[in-house]
Amino acid sequence: MLVSCLKLNGVRPLYSVIRKSSQKVEDILCLYGDETYDFKDRYRVLDEKDYSRFISQRSMKREPAITRSMTSLAYKIGKEMISLAEGMPNEQIFPFDRIEISTKTGGKILLEGDELDMSLQYLPSQGLPSLLSLLREFQQDVHRPPPLERDVLITNGSQHGIYQCVDLLVDPGDPVITTEFTFTGFNSALRPYDPEILAIPEDEDGLIPSLLEECLSQRSALGQRMPRLLYTIPTGNNPTGTVLPAHRRRQIYELACKYDFLIVEDDPYAFLNYTDTRPPSFLSMDQCGRVIRLDSVSKVVCAGLRGAWATLPAPLLHRAELHMQAELLHPCTLAQVILHRVLEARGSLAAHVERTRALCRQRRDALGAALAGARDLPQFARWDTPRAGLFYWLTLHDVPDAYDMAFRTALSHGLLVCPGQAFTFATRAPAPHVRLTFTRAPLAALRGAAERLRDVLRAESARPPRRLRATDG
Template identity: 40%
Template sequence: MNNKYSAKFNIDYTKFKTTTSKRRRPSATRELTKISYSMPHNVISLAEGMPNEETFPITEITVKLTGGASFVLEGDELGAALQYIPSQGYPPLLQAMREYQKRVHNPPTWDNREIIVVSGSQDGLSKALEAIIAPGDPILVQDPVYPGVTIVLAPHQAEIIPVPQDKLGIVPDKLRQILEKRDIEGKKMPKLLYINATGANPTGSLMPTDRRRKIYQIACDYDFLILDDDPYHFMYFTQEEPTSFLTLDTEGRVIRLDSFSKVLSSGLRIGLVTAAAPLIASMELHIQSSHLHATTLSQVILYKCLKIWGYNGMMEHYRFIRSFYKERRDRMSEIATKYLKDLADFEKPEAGMFLWIKVRGIKDTWNMLMKRGIKHGILMTPGAAFLIDSSMSSNAIRASFSRINYEEMELAMKRLAKLIQDELSYENLLAIDNT
């Protein structure tokens, strides 16, 4: 571990927190639950409002894993898996995840960082944004962007500042120009940049390390935090694993969102937030006042998988995931080229599970897909759904290759080609009628 940096980050995190976040106070009962998990066994507790495990109707859960391994939850272990836990997470999993994050990302220092288990990375995204972005606050957001960001920000009426992307993601020079202009004009400066640098949703781009370094330096220069939403970190199709912003984080500016939805199970609803301890503490207080903690059973299942597989076994599982989706990516690209080569353009995605298609000759794909797509037997997401400015049009389409089989891929691209051809003919007729 690299220890050349100070163990304490020289950042006053209170300036980044909203007034609401600062007003949150710990729940006495939640704090007692936390204490109960760490106190000596000879202490008799009558403090928590926990139900008696003997009343739980489930007596055994057997989980079988690919590769032949299995485990059984029963007795005290099952009781713990069905019980209340501290809001930060299941203690054995928390410790395992700390070691996991250190090994995967090797951040410059760990001493002033913490993690919290959340109910999927969308929950972590929501908690992080609501801790930092107050009504009217400016926030930097990659454009196009995952819509889960804008639905969180909309009620807060945040000033969303779109940052242009190219085929490698956010453009550092464009980011710096935006900030320089705001500074000169005396406008309020943003506290946060939202970024999805690996397998960007919807474009599938993968940002190279040198560009990430430039963006991180800009964050240091202009004193803002980076919310790194990274659900596709292990679903890259390049030779080398992407360098995460956490790996580059010398100052404690990165809030990292991890998800096990894409690599383990989306239904388990397990995500992870890694950030400076004061920011994690704010999110924990929010969870105390909302859903108390992420599902215990899901956390125990994840912990048992880690325990059985070990770190190397988990990495082997990720290698399988990459191989699986890379093959589908390659096939989808081949089929799309076959049917769309004269109708649309796309970049072969370097990570994730989406093909970002830009249709030639059509300004907006919304009506084509939403009104006429189903009649042609296909359902895809129009590009406008990912734009910051919903009034703008987009000629793009996001097509997912994660679940459909190869026969369905072939049929879908064939139907899309026919839909585009019909749409072009329809627009040509309209143009003739208007002349």
């Protein structure tokens, strides 16, 4: 069922015994803007027919799976209907009688009886109805999106959402906008489509809108094929750690309206913004129906849960749901029930997010101090303190390509770092960068890690240039 303005559909929330507090997630995120936008007064609001020009030819060929439609009906019509339609197993064969999860703060998630049976059964492809209802409310509270026909789709992690967007919106050879260095998972999803990558440089504030506009203006003037998609990680770009300020987000959104492309806002680090400002999300300013937002709790709750969701304009959600039907029927039901419990207890989630952010900030600062304190290291590399996310991004002064350094010299010094090629589409091109993750290494080991990195760079800088050996991936 399509929902206008993310309104609740009245589904009863699941029972929860997670301890609550007065703090709310929306109070610590504040991803909505305080200003009034006028985009819809200057640009056309997309309607259902407009989206046909964005949808890939492959996606247009998908048809609804009749059996999946029957499953959706079964969740809507209630027990008074006798069903001989769905290909579901009988709950009596499920070997589990009770599932209990205890949290580190003393809370519990308990599943048993009918609720446990439901947690182990098939679902409609869009997701668990009660979780969808909760997420509609969550998105409304956190983003306050402008009134449009949009809804939520549960995904199996943000990477699944990325893959969905690529399948939905990209045809072979299409131009696609992204930052010069971006999440490797996006490039991996794109690679089979042989796209033309329009890689826009960043500065300390992220993607530079003036360079994006220059690129688009030149292509338009030359009659070149125009992009239909921009992919961005606005808060804590992986790997650079930048945070797009509010005025740049507004500029980029207006360029989307002016040059007719959609924005995929992948925001897994929204909870890990270490600055004092909370720029509004692209979703919060989307008056014209140009934003697909991907959310995840992988970085702040647990990665293995694969708890994530996409918020899309209704016509695009319909197409994405058809992909879901063909690809995996639906994400794990049990994981969705657990995600529901986590998000339902907003006070507990808010407190947990604050603790998580404090821990990550402490580790960020510790690695920063170790890098700055490693004698002579600044002679070999430059870096900025990441404003969000999990990574330091280093630019190497005397090492034009970091690939062999990462896989040879660094390993021989007992150090594992990620070379810059991992974050470019052209993985065979030289990249004088490395990404350092500050979340898992023991705090006591960070000083030694920085000193090893200095020794690696010193040794590598003394070597003659070596031929690039990067893989195709």
